[in-house]
């Protein structure tokens with residue numbers, strides 16, 4: 382998983398899976414936004430593999446700081462779960478509440494289950510300079526199997542910084558997932574996969590976006606596939 386690009390359909394309702402199948406490669410189950418997430422996992426009989434996320438309130442989600450780890454470790458044992466998202470700040474011990482031991486224990490448990498760890502960073506205010514983005518990706522790559530970085534673009538140059546950082550981190554051998562939030566950075570969701578980004582996120586239902594600036598699922602599928610495979614349809618012979 383994540384050797385190739387994976388389009389994850391984000392949802393708080395696993396019953397939505399059949400509607401995502403045509404376009405998505407996986408589901409991102411936002412446990413922090415879900416009703417009875419563990420019951421939903423027990424009842425899940427879909428075909429798409431699951432990435433589980435239980436985003437802490439201090440990182441823009443709705444889960445409580447420590448309690449969320451119990452739910453995540455229960456989630457790991459489900460066969461459908463192939464990856465777990467853990468915030469880089471939790472893994473490095475820089476989160477507001479001291480949860481490093483919980484985060485690293487979860488990572489161990491994930492590895493024992495053969496579940497990939499996505500070390501994630503979100504910046505809801507801005508997009509730092511390219512060099513800082515590259516450093517964040519290297520830090521996240523040192524902690525997880527995939528380094529995920531989502532920042533807020535206020536201008537086109539922020540999108541350029543994210544694309545350039547994606548290229549640099551991929552060239553340095555890191556497995557990354559990158560995107561900008563917000564309107565000026567929307568196109569990065571389609572473009573960074575060309576430069577190595579391995580995960581894209583889009584809501585199953587456009588009304589239930591899990592981040593600002595997401596494309597509808599089928600739109601992102603078309604854009605990503607078109608840009609990656611577009612070369613095959615290019616006009617040659619000139």
Ligand SMILES: O=C1C[C@@](O)(C(=O)O)C[C@@H](O)[C@@H]1O
Nearest residue numbers: 391434531560562582591592
């Ligand atoms: O971290 C991410 C990326 C995301 O924030 C986005 O910008 O698409 C959406 C979230 O659901 C996911 O957990």
